[in-house]
Amino acid sequence: MPGTKPYFSTDFTLGILGGGQLGKMLLYKTRQWDIATKVLDPSGAAPARLACNQFQQGDLMDYDTVMDFGRDVDVLTIEIENVNVSALEDLEDQGVRVYPPPAMLRTIQNKASQKLFYTDKGIPTAPFTRFAYTSEITDSLKNGGLSLPFVWKSARFGYDGQGVKIVREAADLQGLPNVECIAENLVDFATELAVIVARNPDGEVVTYPVVEMEFHPEANQVEYVLCPARIPDKLAGKAREIALKAASAYGAVGLLAVELFLTPGGDILVNEVAPRPHNSGHFSLEGSYTDQFEQHLRVILNLPLGSTDNKVATVMVNLVGEADHRGPVSYEGIGDILAMPGVSPHIYGKKETRPFRKMGHVTIADASLEKARETAAKVKARIRVQSKTKEA
Numbered sequence: 001m002p003g004t005k006p007y008f009s010t011d012f013t014l015g016i017l018g019g020g021q022l023g024k025m026l027l028y029k030t031r032q033w034d035i036a037t038k039v040l041d042p043s044g045a046a047p048a049r050l051a052c053n054q055f056q057q058g059d060l061m062d063y064d065t066v067m068d069f070g071r072d073v074d075v076l077t078i079e080i081e082n083v084n085v086s087a088l089e090d091l092e093d094q095g096v097r098v099y100p101p102p103a104m105l106r107t108i109q110n111k112a113s114q115k116l117f118y119t120d121k122g123i124p125t126a127p128f129t130r131f132a133y134t135s136e137i138t139d140s141l142k143n144g145g146l147s148l149p150f151v152w153k154s155a156r157f158g159y160d161g162q163g164v165k166i167v168r169e170a171a172d173l174q175g176l177p178n179v180e181c182i183a184e185n186l187v188d189f190a191t192e193l194a195v196i197v198a199r200n201p202d203g204e205v206v207t208y209p210v211v212e213m214e215f216h217p218e219a220n221q222v223e224y225v226l227c228p229a230r231i232p233d234k235l236a237g238k239a240r241e242i243a244l245k246a247a248s249a250y251g252a253v254g255l256l257a258v259e260l261f262l263t264p265g266g267d268i269l270v271n272e273v274a275p276r277p278h279n280s281g282h283f284s285l286e287g288s289y290t291d292q293f294e295q296h297l298r299v300i301l302n303l304p305l306g307s308t309d310n311k312v313a314t315v316m317v318n319l320v321g322e323a324d325h326r327g328p329v330s331y332e333g334i335g336d337i338l339a340m341p342g343v344s345p346h347i348y349g350k351k352e353t354r355p356f357r358k359m360g361h362v363t364i365a366d367a368s369l370e371k372a373r374e375t376a377a378k379v380k381a382r383i384r385v386q387s388k389t390k391e392a
Contacts, residue, residue: 007301008035010036012036013037014030014035014073014077015040016038016048018060018078019052019079020046020048020079022080025293026277029294037053038069039056041055041057048079061083062084064087066091067087077296079277081274085102088105099299100254101252104251104275108275111153112130125270126187127185128184128185129182133179133181134152134176135178137181146183150185151166151186153182188263189262189269191262192215192271194280195210195243195260196278198255199248199299205244205305208308209229209310210240211229212229213280221358224316225279226369227287231262242270243258246258246270255276255295255299257276257278257280277296278292279318283314286363288311313365315363315364315372315373317361319359321353321387322355323356326354327352327353328387329353329385329386330385330387331347331360331384333383333384336382337382340375342364343379344363345361346361353385364376364379
């Protein structure tokens, strides 16, 4: 790895597909290192628009738009999976360095393909059945090919709890889109875990500590992330081994967030993965020697990997829109939580709130994980993401 890198204070340009909160937080580090950036996002109000050197509004799924955007960047990366992979493959053929690799992204974009990949590679995951259309599930239930309960997952375009539903009776299928999907066995799990793996083009790899995730029961999205996870070291080691196996099998370059189920019997199953910085890694902004966004830059630029050790125990609280609020956002209680020790709010810059939309997060750092978790509960009770006009 040469000592001189032509990235800093030069005309080298990093392209980022997606300008949401992940892109915004990645730009914290490009600004720190004076790396020129160009961002593409469909929204003219994207949170990353103000921090990049060039901002372009456009459709991430449109082939020509992505091709035109990517031709004049040196390295191209993503902050969201829903992008035109055919364009990324062609840009790679033209010499643009694209991370994560487009072939890997194509597999991950489709949850059915992703699950088949784990089966083929011997990576533990919950049993599942693949369907071309949701309507086929009814016949499968009638014929005994499938039994209740199960988890319905849309094969494409699901995130933040969208495109996922627990089906306990046939009536629960009503209203679901008639799309390619999977029916996954409902796992009896004790805890949901996650591991972020960083792997560079040379195959060097590090993992962050295993985190424990607590989910909101109504929104089906992460509410708290605790680092380190409150599990025995042996199980933490097993979780990291499985995450490493997945990253190696994919040939990952960049970050790979691996979400896992820990069963009461000690089995660890891969739920799904995300090939980018991830909500489960936000704790690292205050808790790690090298946060996940800096690590992502180090990886895709083939710079030395940073330490993933914790500086301190950390709990992250997601800030999401109140269930009955939609419209211009108003944050209540920010001053109160800033008075609490170890609390660091991150507001994403989205001007409009809606029910359960991710609007920010708060990290709580403490020498004691238990005390951090107690403070996190106080933060959650005090802060409110509301609109100026409550929904009727």
